[in-house]
Amino acid sequence: MSQVRAEWPLYEVFVRGKRGLNHVHVGSLHAADDQMALRHARDVYTRRNEGVSIWVVRSSDITASSPDEKDPLFAPSGDKVYRHPTFYDIPDDVPHM
Amino acid sequence: MTAVDDATPGTDPELVASFETTISHHDRIEPRDWMPEGYRRTLVRQIAQHAHSEIIGMQPEGNWLIRAPSLRRKAILLAKVQDEAGHGLYLYSATETLGVSRKQLTEMLISGAQKYSSIFNYPTPSYADVGTIGWLVDGAAICNQVPLCRTSYGPYGRAMIRICKEESFHQRQGYELLMTMMRGTDEQRAMVQESVDRFWWPSLMMFGPSDADSPNTEQSMQWGIKRHTNDELRQRFVDMTVPQAEALGVTLPDPDLRWNEERQAHDFGEIDWDEFWTVVKGGGPCNAQRVAHRKRAWDDGAWVREAASAFAERNAS
Numbered sequence: 159m160s161q162v163r164a165e166w167p168l169y170e171v172f173v174r175g176k177r178g179l180n181h182v183h184v185g186s187l188h189a190a191d192d193q194m195a196l197r198h199a200r201d202v203y204t205r206r207n208e209g210v211s212i213w214v215v216r217s218s219d220i221t222a223s224s225p226d227e228k229d230p231l232f233a234p235s236g237d238k239v240y241r242h243p244t245f246y247d248i249p250d251d252v253p254h255m
Numbered sequence: 256m257t258a259v260d261d262a263t264p265g266t267d268p269e270l271v272a273s274f275e276t277t278i279s280h281h282d283r284i285e286p287r288d289w290m291p292e293g294y295r296r297t298l299v300r301q302i303a304q305h306a307h308s309e310i311i312g313m314q315p316e317g318n319w320l321i322r323a324p325s326l327r328r329k330a331i332l333l334a335k336v337q338d339e340a341g342h343g344l345y346l347y348s349a350t351e352t353l354g355v356s357r358k359q360l361t362e363m364l365i366s367g368a369q370k371y372s373s374i375f376n377y378p379t380p381s382y383a384d385v386g387t388i389g390w391l392v393d394g395a396a397i398c399n400q401v402p403l404c405r406t407s408y409g410p411y412g413r414a415m416i417r418i419c420k421e422e423s424f425h426q427r428q429g430y431e432l433l434m435t436m437m438r439g440t441d442e443q444r445a446m447v448q449e450s451v452d453r454f455w456w457p458s459l460m461m462f463g464p465s466d467a468d469s470p471n472t473e474q475s476m477q478w479g480i481k482r483h484t485n486d487e488l489r490q491r492f493v494d495m496t497v498p499q500a501e502a503l504g505v506t507l508p509d510p511d512l513r514w515n516e517e518r519q520a521h522d523f524g525e526i527d528w529d530e531f532w533t534v535v536k537g538g539g540p541c542n543a544q545r546v547a548h549r550k551r552a553w554d555d556g557a558w559v560r561e562a563a564s565a566f567a568e569r570n571a572s
Contacts, residue, residue: 165358166564168351185414186348188357190563191570202344205337206421225287 168217169195171202173209181213189214278479283409286352294478297471298408299353300369301480306346307364307371311545313339315379316388324382331428332385338421345414352410365550373531374461376539383436383443383450389429391451391458391496397422398492399462407479430499437504444504451500452508459523460531462489468528493521 166188172181184203189195195214204212223231239245248255270289277284284290313336320336323329347357363369374392379385400422403415436443463469463485475481483491493512500507511524533539 165356166560185345185417186351187344190560191567194563194567201337202341205334205341222287225285225289 166190169199169214170217170220171195171199172213172215173199173203174211175208176210181211184208186217278407278477281405281407281479283412284407285409293474294480295353297475297478297480298411299350299355301475302346302350302353302411302414303355303360303363303369304371306343306350306360307369308375309339309343309346310364311371311375311549313343314545314548315375315377315541316385318379319382319385322382323385328385328432335389335425335428338425342414342418342421345417346411349408349410349414361553365546365553367537367546370535371545372461373534373539374457375545376534376541377453377457378540381446381450383433383446384454386429386432386436386447387450387454389425389427390433390499391429391454392461393422393425393429394496394499395458395461395492397426398488398495402482402488405482411480430503433503433505447503448505451505455508456526456530457534459489459493459526460534462486462492464528464531465526490520493523497521 168186169189169192170186171184173184174181187195187198187202189198192214196212199212199214203209235241267289271291274284274288274290274294277288284294316332316339317336320329320332323332347360350360351357360369364371374395379388397419400415400419404412404419406412406415433447436447466472466484466486469485472481472484476484497507497512497514509524511522513522514520515522534542537543
């Protein structure tokens with residue numbers, strides 16, 4: 159038996175559940191190329207009408223934040239409580255706020 | 256907590272503390288988080304075994320695909336076997352997030368370095384077995400799997416949520432198949448009873464060794480990987496199944512099976528643990544056949560995988 163070349167690359171799969179919703183990450187799979195990844199994604203992740211649209215992207219093409227830098231990366235939003243509507247005291251009798 | 260045992264010299268104590276805080280808050284651990292080596296190893300073993308079970312689990316029922324008695328039954332069985340393949344793939348993906356490759360996993364299954372559920376080493380000589388597997392084997396799997404939806408490792412829990420949604424179809428199609436046969440001839444009813452007689456005890460064995468002989472359980476529960484002990488889940492399965500057997504009109508082959516008013520649970524007989532360990536260690540009726548079949552499929556598919564890679568390479572250049 160001849161040696162199988164390197165493993166098929168890993169793809170991440172995103173599915174839009176229905177019109178009006180975002181694509182959401184549902185899992186991953188291996189495929190030789192983009193078209194095969196799309197077909198496999200259909201078979202593996204949408205056997206029961208789970209989606210109306212699929213995105214596949216090679217895992218190696220995704221840039222992710224590192225868990226180690228969690229605090230420094232997200233700190234700027236943590237200390238800006240004034241970005242939230244609940245920061246502001248409005249009397250209860252003011253309507254439609 | 257005991258995760259500290261795994262901390263190799265030089266492990267940042269802050270990382271260990273952060274891991275343990277996440278676990279104690281019942282939050283999820285995600286792939287790129289630091290985790291103790293023992294936690295990672297336990298997960299790889301458990302998720303891979305689960306994935307292999309789904310893949311090998313296609314064989315006993317696949318046996319009946321070309322012999323299903325009607326187009327309706329064949330379409331249902333095809334969908335079910337396809338689901339098992341899908342479940343295997345969800346779980347392999349989850350395992351791969353722990354740094355093991357798909358190829359390694361397949362090789363560990365074929366070499367016997369990793370196990371799969373002992374239930375799939377029993378033969379399916381009767382068509383009624385398709386129904387019994389759906390009812391009892393998938394029923395036991397559901398008992399095991401529902402609590403795993405809340406397991407501490409994120410990718411495993413998410414895979415289990417998808418799987419549990421689909422398992423309900425598996426169990427119901429099996430029970431309906433058996434109900435149909437029970438409404439048929441005496442011969443068909445006898446087929447159902449004979450099948451239940453063969454699968455009852457192996458189904459109870461699916462929950463693994465008794466708690467006294469399950470050294471990994473305590474640590475797995477501390478890590479939030481498992482949520483219940485083997486014996487707790489086995490008891491839950493028995494209590495769920497007894498009324499289903501009554502409704503179906505079959506007898507479960509255990510003379511010691513009876514309701515215990517005091518415990519508000521069923522007492523049941525002792526599992527043949529010698530048989531359990533024999534099958535786990537490779538001596539079951541179909542162990543060799545199952546792995547040989549998987550190996551053949553893997554070897555015979557090599558040229559397809561190579562051709563697809565070559566095609567992709569040529570198109571990319």
